[in-house]
Amino acid sequence: MSRIIAYKILLVLFIGTITLIGGLQLYHHRHFQTPIVAGPGVTEVKKLSDYGPGLDGTITDTNVFFLKAEQEGGKMLIIANTHSNEPAALLSSLIFLENAVVEKGTLIIIPQFNNSGGRNTRSGDGYPLYFEIKTHWGKKRFRMGNRVASPLDQWPDPDVYVHYPDRQLLSYLDIRNTNRTWPGRPDGALMEKLTYAAMELIRKENVDLVIDIHGAETMFPVTNCIVAPEKSMRIATMTSLTLKAMEGFDNHVEPSPSGFRGLSHREIGDFSDALPFLLEAPLPFLDQPTGPKTEDLLLNGKDPFLLKLSKKGKLFVPYDENGWPMSKRVGQHCSAVLEIAKQFTRKNPEKALLISNTPRYKQVVKNGIGSYFKDPSKAKKENIFHN
Amino acid sequence: MPFIMIIYYLISAYLLALLIWNFIREEKSVDQMLQYILIMIPLILRLFRAK
Amino acid sequence: MQTQIVFTFLVMISAYSFAKWRKVSVEISMFLAALAGGIFGAFTKTPPINQLARHLVEGSFAYLDVILIFVTATIFMAIISESGGVNYVVKNTIKYFYNKRLIALLLLMFITLIPGALTGAGSVSLLVVGAPVALALGYLGIKRRKVAAILFIIAGLSAAAPPVNIWAMILSAGTAIPYVGFELPLGIPVLLLGTFTVLTLGWKKQEKSTLESALKQMPQVPKGMKWWRVLIPFLVFFGLVIALRVWPFTLPVIGLPFQFVISAVFALILSPKKINIVKLSRDTVKKLTPLLSTMVAVGMLQQIMTATGVRGLISYAVISTPLILLFVSLAVIIPVSEGVFTYGGAAIIGIPLVWFLDSIGLHATVAIAGLSLLWPLGDGLPPTALIGRLSVMVSEYKRSYWSFLKSTWIPWVVITVVGLLMVIFSTQLDFLVKWSL
Numbered sequence: 001m002s003r004i005i006a007y008k009i010l011l012v013l014f015i016g017t018i019t020l021i022g023g024l025q026l027y028h029h030r031h032f033q034t035p036i037v038a039g040p041g042v043t044e045v046k047k048l049s050d051y052g053p054g055l056d057g058t059i060t061d062t063n064v065f066f067l068k069a070e071q072e073g074g075k076m077l078i079i080a081n082t083h084s085n086e087p088a089a090l091l092s093s094l095i096f097l098e099n100a101v102v103e104k105g106t107l108i109i110i111p112q113f114n115n116s117g118g119r120n121t122r123s124g125d126g127y128p129l130y131f132e133i134k135t136h137w138g139k140k141r142f143r144m145g146n147r148v149a150s151p152l153d154q155w156p157d158p159d160v161y162v163h164y165p166d167r168q169l170l171s172y173l174d175i176r177n178t179n180r181t182w183p184g185r186p187d188g189a190l191m192e193k194l195t196y197a198a199m200e201l202i203r204k205e206n207v208d209l210v211i212d213i214h215g216a217e218t219m220f221p222v223t224n225c226i227v228a229p230e231k232s233m234r235i236a237t238m239t240s241l242t243l244k245a246m247e248g249f250d251n252h253v254e255p256s257p258s259g260f261r262g263l264s265h266r267e268i269g270d271f272s273d274a275l276p277f278l279l280e281a282p283l284p285f286l287d288q289p290t291g292p293k294t295e296d297l298l299l300n301g302k303d304p305f306l307l308k309l310s311k312k313g314k315l316f317v318p319y320d321e322n323g324w325p326m327s328k329r330v331g332q333h334c335s336a337v338l339e340i341a342k343q344f345t346r347k348n349p350e351k352a353l354l355i356s357n358t359p360r361y362k363q364v365v366k367n368g369i370g371s372y373f374k375d376p377s378k379a380k381k382e383n384i385f386h387n
Numbered sequence: 388m389p390f391i392m393i394i395y396y397l398i399s400a401y402l403l404a405l406l407i408w409n410f411i412r413e414e415k416s417v418d419q420m421l422q423y424i425l426i427m428i429p430l431i432l433r434l435f436r437a438k
Numbered sequence: 439m440q441t442q443i444v445f446t447f448l449v450m451i452s453a454y455s456f457a458k459w460r461k462v463s464v465e466i467s468m469f470l471a472a473l474a475g476g477i478f479g480a481f482t483k484t485p486p487i488n489q490l491a492r493h494l495v496e497g498s499f500a501y502l503d504v505i506l507i508f509v510t511a512t513i514f515m516a517i518i519s520e521s522g523g524v525n526y527v528v529k530n531t532i533k534y535f536y537n538k539r540l541i542a543l544l545l546l547m548f549i550t551l552i553p554g555a556l557t558g559a560g561s562v563s564l565l566v567v568g569a570p571v572a573l574a575l576g577y578l579g580i581k582r583r584k585v586a587a588i589l590f591i592i593a594g595l596s597a598a599a600p601p602v603n604i605w606a607m608i609l610s611a612g613t614a615i616p617y618v619g620f621e622l623p624l625g626i627p628v629l630l631l632g633t634f635t636v637l638t639l640g641w642k643k644q645e646k647s648t649l650e651s652a653l654k655q656m657p658q659v660p661k662g663m664k665w666w667r668v669l670i671p672f673l674v675f676f677g678l679v680i681a682l683r684v685w686p687f688t689l690p691v692i693g694l695p696f697q698f699v700i701s702a703v704f705a706l707i708l709s710p711k712k713i714n715i716v717k718l719s720r721d722t723v724k725k726l727t728p729l730l731s732t733m734v735a736v737g738m739l740q741q742i743m744t745a746t747g748v749r750g751l752i753s754y755a756v757i758s759t760p761l762i763l764l765f766v767s768l769a770v771i772i773p774v775s776e777g778v779f780t781y782g783g784a785a786i787i788g789i790p791l792v793w794f795l796d797s798i799g800l801h802a803t804v805a806i807a808g809l810s811l812l813w814p815l816g817d818g819l820p821p822t823a824l825i826g827r828l829s830v831m832v833s834e835y836k837r838s839y840w841s842f843l844k845s846t847w848i849p850w851v852v853i854t855v856v857g858l859l860m861v862i863f864s865t866q867l868d869f870l871v872k873w874s875l
C-alpha cells in the first residue's frame with residue numbers, strides 16, 4: 001500500500017514539474033510584449049475596436065497605426081500577422097512603421113492583426129517560442145505565433161465552419177483563421193468580429209489599397225508571388241514585371257480563385273472599393289520535410305532535405321546552399337509594397353501615395369533587418385506601443 | 388467570457404475531477420496512474436488559461 | 439545534422455521497443471519514446487533542454503478537443519446503454535427480423551456503426567454495443583470466430599465513418615486541407631464494405647438455434663423502455679447537427695462535446711431507470727483512459743519528432759519513394775503504423791504522405807478518405823491490437839488471437855483494395871466531395 005502511495009507522489013512530482021515548467025513558459029509566451037517604436041511618420045494610433053463591436057477589452061484588440069501626410073492622396077492599409085507563424089510579415093510592417101515618412105496620402109498599418117494567434121503556439125509542430133533579430137543596439141525579441149487564434153480567446157470550434165455570407169463549408173479549424181473569416185460579421189465568432197472591424201476600417205477610411213503579407217512553404221505552388229483578384233490584376237502584374245526587371249527577384253502573379261471564400265484577397269475586393277493584394281514569400285521553416293524546427297531554420301531557411309529535394313525539382317522556388325534568409329524575404333515584401341503604391345500612383349495621380357525613408361530589397365539584404373529597428377530604451381515613452 | 392466557453396471549462400473541470408478520482412482510487416497499476424496524470428496535463432493548463 | 443536525426447529516430451524506436459518489452463502499455467511507451475527522443479535531441483540543442491518540458495506540454499494539447507469529444511460522446515452512449523436502450527434495440531431486431539436474415543444483419547451493422555461514427559473511435563462501438571450485438575449475431579447462428587471478425591471489421595469501419603473520423607481530422611489539421619466534404623467519400627465505401635462484410639462472414643447459418651431460446655438468453659430490458667426513449671436523444675443530437683448547418687448565422691457555435699452533453703441530458707431524463715451519472719462517468723473515463731492517453735502521447739510524440747527533425751526525415755523518405763512502390767507498400771505500412779502508434783501513425787506517416795499526394799495532383803479529400811479506410815485495419819495488429827482484442831473479448835472467442843485474425847482476411851483484402859483505388863483514382867472520384875458539400 002505505501003509503495004503505491006510513494007509511486008503516486010513520485011508521478012505527481014515528475015509530471016507536475018514538467019507541467020509547471022512548460023505551462024509557465026507557455027503563459028509567459030502569451031503575455032510577452034515586444035515594444036514597437038512609432039517612427040517619424042506616425043500621426044495617430046487607434047485601436048481596431050474603434051471600428052467594430054466586440055473587440056474592446058479583449059486580447060484580440062490590436063493597434064492601428066496611421067501615417068498621414070499633410071497632402072491628401074491615396075490610402076494604403078498594410079496587414080501583417082494574419083498568420084503569426086509567418087513572421088516576415090510583421091518584420092516588414094515594422095520597417096514601415098518605424099521608418100516610413102509619407103509625403104502624400106495615408107499609410108495605415110496593423111502589424112499584429114491576429115493578436116490572439118500571435119500569442120498562441122502550434123501544438124504538435126515543435127516551433128521555438130521566440131526568435132530574435134540582431135540590431136546595432138542588441139537583439140529584438142519576437143513571439144513566434146500560430147496560424148490560428150488561441151482557443152483561450154475563441155472556444156469551442158464548430159464541427160464544421162460555415163463561412164459567412166456564402167455558406168461555403170470550411171474546416172472547423174478555419175473559424176480561428178483570420179484568412180478564412182473575411183468579410184466577417186459583427187455578431188459572429190471573435191475572429192469574424194475582427195475581420196468585420198477591419199472591413200469597417202477599410203470602408204470608413206475609404207482605403208484604396210490593402211496589402212495582406214504572408215509566407216508559404218517552398219513545396220507549395222502559391223509561394224513567392226502576389227495573389228490578386230481581377231480588379232487588382234493590372235497593378236499586380238505591373239508590380240511583378242517591374243520588380244523582376246529593376247530589382248531582379250521573381251514574384252509571379254497568382255489569380256485569386258473566386259470559388260474559395262473567406263480569403264482577404266477575395267472578400268476585401270468584393271465587399272469594399274479597395275484593391276486587395278496578398279504577398280507570399282518562401283518560408284522553408286513551414287515545409288514538412290525539414291530538419292529540426294529551430295530559430296536558425298526560421299531565420300535563415302537553410303535545410304539539407306530541402307536542398308536535396310530542390311535538386312530533384314520538387315520545390316516551387318529556386319533554392320541553394322544559402323537557403324532563404326529572412327532579410328531576402330522581408331526585402332521582397334518592402335519592395336513589393338512600395339512598388340504597388342508606385343504603380344497605383346501612376347494610374348491614379350489624383351490619389352497619389354508617396355512613401356519615403358523606407359528601404360527596398362537590396363538595402364534590406366545589405367544592411368540587415370535589424371538596422372531598421374529603433375532602440376526602445378532610447379525612444380520617447382509616448383512613441384512606444386504595446387499590444 | 389461567453390456562456391458556451393464557460394460550459395467548456397466546466398466540461399474540462401468535470402473530466403479533470405474524474406481523472407483525479409480514478410488516479411487516487413488506482414491501487415495496482417503504475418502504468419495506469421501515469422496515463423491518468425498525462426491526460427490531466429492539458430486540462431489543468433487550459434483551466435489555468437496557460438494555453 | 440542528418441546523422442543526428444537518424445540517431446534520434448533510433449533512440450526513439452529503442453526506447454519504445456524497450457518499454458514494450460518490459461510490458462509497458464503502448465501509450466506510456468510512446469510517451470517514453472518522446473521523452474527519450476527529446477533528451478537525445480537536446481545534445482545538439484534540437485530542441486534545447488530548457489524547452490523539453492514545454493514541447494511535451496504543448497504537444498499534449500494537440501488533440502484536447504478530440505479528447506473532449508471522446509469523453510462526452512462515450513458518456514452519452516453509455517447512458518443509452520445503461521438505460522437498457524441498446525439491449526432493447528438489439529432484442530427487437532432479433533424478435534422481428536429473426537427470419538429475415540438480410541434485414542437483421544444490416545440492422546445489427548447499423549447499430550454497431552453508430553457509436554463509432556459519432557465518436558470516431560471503434561472501441562466505443564465495441565464498449566457500448568459490442569456485447570449485445572455479439573449475442574444477437576450468435577443467435578443468428580454465426581460462429582464466435584466469425585462474430586469476432588464481423589465486429590472487428592464493422593467497428594473499424596465505424597471509426598472511419600462520418601461525421602467524426604479522427605484519422606481524417608488529424609490529416610486535415612496537419613495539412614491545412616478543410617475537414618469538409620467527407621460525408622460521401624467516407625459514407626458510401628463504409629456502407630458498401632460493411633454490407634459486404636456482414637454478408638460474406640455472416641450469411642451462412644452455421645449453428646442451430648431457435649428464436650425462443652435466443653430471446654430467452656438475451657439480457658433483460660428494463661420495464662417501461664419504449665422506442666421513443668431511445669430515439670429522442672439521437673434525434674436531439676442529429677437535430678443539433680442539422681440546425682447548426684441550416685442556421686449557422688443565428689445559432690452560436692456549440693461544438694460537438696456540448697452537443698453530446700445536451701443529448702446526454704435528454705438520454706438521462708428519458709431513461710426508465712435511475713442512473714448514477716457520476717459513477718457512470720467515472721467508469722466510462724476509466725474504460726476510455728487508453729484512448730485518451732493515446733491522444734496525449736501521440737501529440738507529444740508528434741511535437742518531439744518535429745522539433746528533432748525526425749518527422750522531416752520520415753516525410754523526406756516518403757517523398758523520395760518511387761510512386762508505384764509507395765502505393766503498394768501503403769497496404770502494409772499504414773496498418774502497421776496504426777498497430778504500433780494507433781492514431782500516431784496518421785500523424786507521423788500520414789501527414790507527410792498526404793502533403794506529397796496533394797502536391798502530385800491527387801484529390802486530397804478523397805485520398806484521405808481512402809487512406810482512412812486502411813488505418814482501422816491496423817487496430818487488429820499487435821502491439822496495440824486495440825479493436826481486435828476488444829472484438830475477441832466481447833464475442834467471448836476463446837481460441838488463439840491469430841485464428842481470429844485469419845478469419846478477417848476476405849474483408850481485409852477487399853477494404854485494402856478499395857482504399858488504395860480511392861487514393862489512386864481520387865481525382866476521378868472528386869464528385870463524391872462535391873455532392874457532399
Ligand SMILES: [Zn+2]
Nearest residue numbers: 083086214215
Ligand atoms: Zn499565411
